[in-house]
Structure formats: C-alpha cells, structure tokens
Amino acid sequence: MSRKDKTMDIIKLAKPYVFEGTEYGEIDLNGLDKLTVQDAIDAQLALTGQPGAVILPERSTAYIARLCAKAAGLPIEFFELLPVGAARKVRGAFTEFMTSDADEDKGTVLKLKAPYTYKGKTYKEVDMSGAAELTVLDMAHAENELAAAGHVAAEPALDYLYCCLMAARASGMDKEFFTGMPIAEATHIKNAMNSNRFFE
Numbered sequence: 001m002s003r004k005d006k007t008m009d010i011i012k013l014a015k016p017y018v019f020e021g022t023e024y025g026e027i028d029l030n031g032l033d034k035l036t037v038q039d040a041i042d043a044q045l046a047l048t049g050q051p052g053a054v055i056l057p058e059r060s061t062a063y064i065a066r067l068c069a070k071a072a073g074l075p076i077e078f079f080e081l082l083p084v085g086a087a088r089k090v091r092g093a094f095t096e097f098m099t100s101d102a103d104e105d106k107g108t109v110l111k112l113k114a115p116y117t118y119k120g121k122t123y124k125e126v127d128m129s130g131a132a133e134l135t136v137l138d139m140a141h142a143e144n145e146l147a148a149a150g151h152v153a154a155e156p157a158l159d160y161l162y163c164c165l166m167a168a169r170a171s172g173m174d175k176e177f178f179t180g181m182p183i184a185e186a187t188h189i190k191n192a193m194n195s196n197r198f199f200e
Helices: 030-034 037-046 050-054 062-074 076-080 084-099 127-132 137-150 162-169 175-179 183-192
Strands: 010-019 022-028 108-116 121-127
Touching: 010 084, 022 062, 030 062, 037 062, 037 175, 037 183, 062 076, 062 084, 084 183, 108 127, 108 183, 121 162, 127 162, 137 162, 162 175, 162 183
Parallel strands: none
Antiparallel strands: 010 022, 108 121
C-alpha cells in the first residue's frame, strides 16, 4: 500500500480529549510528511539524558511525542497528557508511517521509500558501494562530529546523525543530502548503516 493510499495520519479518538479548553475528536498527523531526517536528529538530541530515547528513539514515547507535536503543530504537552489509549494509537500510526513502503535494498544500493529531490536532481536510490572502503578512521571522524554537535551516544551506530555522516562517506554525497530526506527514511538509513551487507 502506498503512502498516498493511507488514512492513518488522522487518528480518530474513542472519546473526545480536552486540552487547554479545546475538545479534540481526532489528531491530524499529516504533517509527518513535511518532517525531515534533520527533525529526527533534533528530536533525538533534545532527549539527551534519557537513555532509552537516545539509544532506540523510534521506540521511545518521548521521541514519538516530540515529532508528532511538530507534525500536528501542537505543543508537546498535548501529547504528554494524552490518555494511554490515544497515545497507543498515535504510536501505532507513527510506527506505521516510519516503517512502511520500503523497497528491499539490493546489493550495495539503498532503495528510497519515495523519490527524493535534492539540488534539482531526483533520486530513487543511493549507491552505497563506498561503504566497503570505509575505515576505523572514518568511524572516529563521524564520532567526533557527533560529539561536536552535542550528541551523547552510548552506541553511535544507533544515532541518526552518525548514520547520516557514515552514509555520506559511503555514498560520496554530502551530509545534508541525508539530513534533508523525508523523516520516513531515518530508520531506513540507520538500518542500512548497521547492515553487514554494505560493509562486507
């Protein structure tokens, strides 16, 4: 099913939710389509000091709440005060959004979930064959850049910025090529940069 066919971005609530005097019968998350990998990086950085959120952000309630608040144009408190039932629906919709429509990567090619235009050129895939030539020095440089950006990563390979830095080195593209991608590619990039297939 393609993203265009989905209606999961509008979450119908079982009962109205009142926040700051306004009653909500649904939560509109269509704004997720406008977020980028940089938004995922920013959310991860904002949660520094919350180990679960930093290590596995896509499974963290705080991380999901932060990005959904940005997508919906609502304050973070709106999501922090949601009843658990509604929060589970939000988590389900977010997870579906982040994991759907990924083409299977082949060889050393990263297949994008949807065409992506960067500097006037449209990409459907990215050649990651340079990953095989990366060294420990490349990893150290990426870790240093991560630290300079204020990221505290117990496991750098699980940090979105680190994965974008390594993907840039593997592909010969610049870091902004990856950080500017739609947010739905964030987990895809991270998984690719942790796949032995790219580094054999």
